[in-house]
Amino acid sequence: MIERQTSMALLEVNNIHAYYGNIHALKGLTFHVEQGEIVTLIGSNGAGKTTTLRAITSLMHPREGTIMFEGKDITHTPANNLPAQGVAMVPEGRGVFAKLTVEENLEMGAYYRNDKDGIREDLEKAYDLFPRLRERRLQVAGTLSGGEQQMLATARALMARPRLLLLDEPSMGLAPVLVETVFDTIERINKEGMTVLLVEQNALLALEVAHRGYVLQTGEIVLADSAAALKQNPEVQKKYLGME
Amino acid sequence: MERDKKSVWRSAIETGLIMGVVLLYLGVIGMFAAFQEREVIYEVVTLGQILIFFPALIGGWMAARRAQKSGAAPVIVMASALVAGAVTAVPTLIMLFINANIENVRDVLVNVNRDWVDMVTFDNRADLLTGTLALLGVLIVSAGVGGVLTLLPKKLRGALMFAGALVLLIGMFGETVRQILQQLVPRETLDTIYRRTSLRLTPAIILFVLGFVGSYFWEVRRNAVTRSYNAMPAPQRTVVQRIGLLIFLVALLALPWIVGRALSDIIVTVGIYVMMGLGLNIAIGLAGLLDLGYVTNYAVGAYVAAVLTSTGALGLTGGQMSFWVVIPIALIAAMITGFILALPILKMRGDYLAIATLGFGEIIGTLAISDWLRPVIGGAQGVLFIPKPNFFGTELVNPEQLYYIVLAACIVTLFVSIRLNNSRIGRTWMAVREDEDVAAAMGIDTARAKLLAFTVSAATGGVAGAIFAAKVGTVFPNSFTVFVSINVLSLIILGGMGSNPGIVLGAIALVGMPELLREFSEFRWLIYGALLIIMMLNRPEGLIPSKVRQRELAAENPPEPAPATSGVTQPAAGD
Structure with missing residues (x-):
């Protein structure tokens, strides 16, 4: 891999190895995300995409390798300290608190913060970004549709005022129309300056919005290139885009 | 339409058969005979007779309700109730027939005896045909009453x-x-x-x-x-609420003097369980930690109080230490135990956590009875001579007086529990309960949240134990079995997970009821078990479900266009 860059990237993942019991799930993964980028990790089921996100957020601990965020080593930072460091995640399957209202969910996103005025302000911003959520402000999250829940999970992550947003399979279980909306939103958030690391099985859409992409296969990065180049790559086309 | 009618009859027969089996069962286990002398209304009706009417009445009611729901005419509704009532008699009639023709039924079913036959034939033992008609008549009338009720x-x-x-x-x-x-x-x-x-x-x-x-x-x-x-305008409404609250408080204060000694004693026990319920609810209802070893805290509190205040050989202070000093010590001791026991199990989730805590409960029971700790806590002999609390010179000997200690402790626990639930900590626990990973991603230290839940939850168990020790005056290991944990858990579930009023009601139902049913001797556990099952079938959310639980149930129905929950939610931040 020729991944040496002179300037410091926002997120640098260096040679991480992770295991589930005896299963070697991540075999020396190395990649980086620059400030302002959307980077996507694509690959089939079980390639290690979600595991990579779990490793970054310390929900599992890599046995080897380092993860640097803004130049600081966050490999062993406990998951719950990451929002304060500037990393927020939208978990796979959205993970909204079904019994809380939309607004209460958003407030949970700002859990580590103490600035009430700032939280109020961000709440308004979130509602501006997703007017749908404003309508459903006092509705219980469990009664929202899948698309609305995805919006809520994204908005909730933004409530932590992160500098890096990790998105795990945002298209999962959504109707095609809604998937488009979700990806539009990702692009919009990115245009406003948010750096995004996107893990996605729907490679076509992911490569549509991303600047760069990495292709994962059984715990290893097999391809790394700009999103446009990956889309043209015949192997990617055949394997992940379903083209002949 | 034709098919509908058919299914109406079918369900009437089914209902009747189910109730018929219940009727037969009640007779075969000897309940009719046991209660035939117990007159509910003097010289009019005995409890045994009511037990015969009741299955038919409920069967008639249920059959009629089903018929009504399928849109049948009142005549059909009534007819289906009567059919159900007639069918209710069938299993018992079969048993009567068997009994009349086979010699040795009584060798197996000891309660199928002369008394039983007398009961179900309404004293027509000699003439079985009349007896059969009498039973049929009574059951059909009972079911008819059930049917009429649905039509009113x-x-x-x-x-x-x-x-x-x-x-x-x-x-x-x-x-x-x-x-x-x-x-x-x-x-x-x-x-x-x-x-x-x-x-x-x-x-x-x-x-x-x-x-x-x-x-x-x-x-x-x-x-x-x-x-x-x-x-009413808001201020006036507050006045009404205050008056209501005042009346309620006065009633609470006067309660032991109204109900008398025996009932006060039961109420004190119920109060002790209310405290434990509120405590365990912090772990289970709020933080979602299934703790099956809650008896540990109860035992620690009781033994700490016992050895510190006992005037007997095992008393450490020779009875010099006051009950009021012991309460905070018992509380802290239980919290420390809770904290230490929580440490090794922080990483466990769900079922595994439950099994591990179950183990702790067993360990405490074994320790209490062990020879190793015998010099300190008396082993199987327990700790004796625990003095009653002394309130400014008055010894609180009677349950009527002890009641106030329990009441005060319950109110404090309730207050703390409500405050916790509505606080930031409560929100943290909720997040941990729903999804630990997501909670962590929100910035919540899940290990700390769980540790805190266990520790706080243990505190009230300790106080409950100390009060128990003072109430009973002796502490024996056999008071601290797994059944305490199970009972506390059951009352939480029965009352409605996470709901404080539910816990009070659950404790009354699960702890108070068996005491009140004492006159029904061994049958009370049958009644108790049947009530539990019926309850869980018909109202799994508990007697008084918490608001969050209600929301959850509402979520199973299609979302309503209006913001349906606006009344119950109060955004915590922003004001």
Whole structure:
């Protein structure tokens, strides 16, 4: 891999190895995300995409390798300290608190913060970004549709005022129309300056919005290139885009 | 239409058969015979007879309700109730036939005896045909009553059922009611109401009429009352609420003197369980940690209080230490135990956590009875001579007096529990309960949240244990079995997970009821078990579900266009 860059990237993942019991799930993964980028990790089921996100957020601990965020080593930072460091995640399957209202969910996103005025302000911003959520402000999250829940999970992550947003399979279980909306939103958030690391099985859409992409296969990065180049790559086309 | 009618009959027969099996079962286990002498209303009806009517009545009601729901005409509804009533007789009739023709039924079913035959044939043992007709007649009439009830207007039906239940309860719990009345009315008056523990006919009729009129009046006026209450300006409404609260508090304070000693004793025990329920609810209801070893905290509190205050050989201070000093010590001791025991199990989730905590409960029980700790806590002999609490020179000996300690402790626990639930910590626990990973991603230190939940939850268990020790005066290892944990857990589930009023009701039902049912001897556990099962089938969310749980149930229905929950949510931040 020729991944040496002179300037410091926002997120640098260096040679991480992770295991589930005896299963070697991540075999020396190395990649980086620059400030302002959307980077996507694509690959089939079980390639290690979600595991990579779990490793970054310390929900599992890599046995080897380092993860640097803004130049600081966050490999062993406990998951719950990451929002304060500037990393927020939208978990796979959205993970909204079904019994809380939309607004209460958003407030949970700002859990580590103490600035009430700032939280109020961000709440308004979130509602501006997703007017749908404003309508459903006092509705219980469990009664929202899948698309609305995805919006809520994204908005909730933004409530932590992160500098890096990790998105795990945002298209999962959504109707095609809604998937488009979700990806539009990702692009919009990115245009406003948010750096995004996107893990996605729907490679076509992911490569549509991303600047760069990495292709994962059984715990290893097999391809790394700009999103446009990956889309043209015949192997990617055949394997992940379903083209002949 | 034809198919509908068919299914109406079918379900009537099914319902009848189910109730028939219940009827047969109640007879075969000997319940009719056991209660045939127990008159609910003097010289009118015995509890045993009511047990015969009741399955048919419920069967008739259920069959009629089903018929009604499928849109059948009133005639069909009534007919289906009667059919169900007739079918209810079938299993018992078969047993009668078998009994008449086969010699040795009694070798297996000891209760299928002459008494039973007398009961179900209404004293027509010699003439089985008449007996059969009598049973059929009685059951059909009972089922008919059930059917008629479904056809009545709602308000009338509610009032009738209320009045009936009232008379039945007052008659059934004659002994308890008598004890309460003893404090209030002279003996002569009491004897005109009750003949020993059976209600006399005239007071029963008066009670029925009063109950009916009162209930009907309330049913009719209810809407108007709520409307005028809602129309009141806010300050006035607060006044009404305050007055209501005041009356409630006065009633709470006066309670032990109204109900008398025996009931006060039961209420103290219920109060101890309410405390434990509230405590365990912090772990289970709020933080979602299934703790099956709650007895640990109870035992620690009880033993700490015992050895510190006992005037016996095992007492560390020779009875010098006051109960009031011991309470905070027991609380802290339980919290420390809770904290230490929580450490090794922080990483466990769900079922694994439950099993591990179950283990802790067993360990405590074994330790308490062990020879190793015998010099300190007395092993199987326990700790004796624990003095009663002393309140400014008065020894609180009676349950009526101890009641106030329990009441105060319950109110404090309730207050803390409500405050915790509505606080940031409560929100943290909720997040951990829903999804630990997501909670962590929100910035929540899940390990700390769980540790805190276990520790706080343990505290009230410790206090409950200390009060228990003072109440009973002795502490034995056999008071601290796994059944304490199970009981506390059951009362939480029965009352409604996460709901504080539910816990109080659950404790009354699970701890108080078996005491009140004492006169039903071994059958009370059957009644208790049947009630639990019926409860869980019909109301799995508990007697008084918490708001969050209600929301969850609402979530199973399609979302409503209006913000349906606006009344119950209060955004915490931003003001």
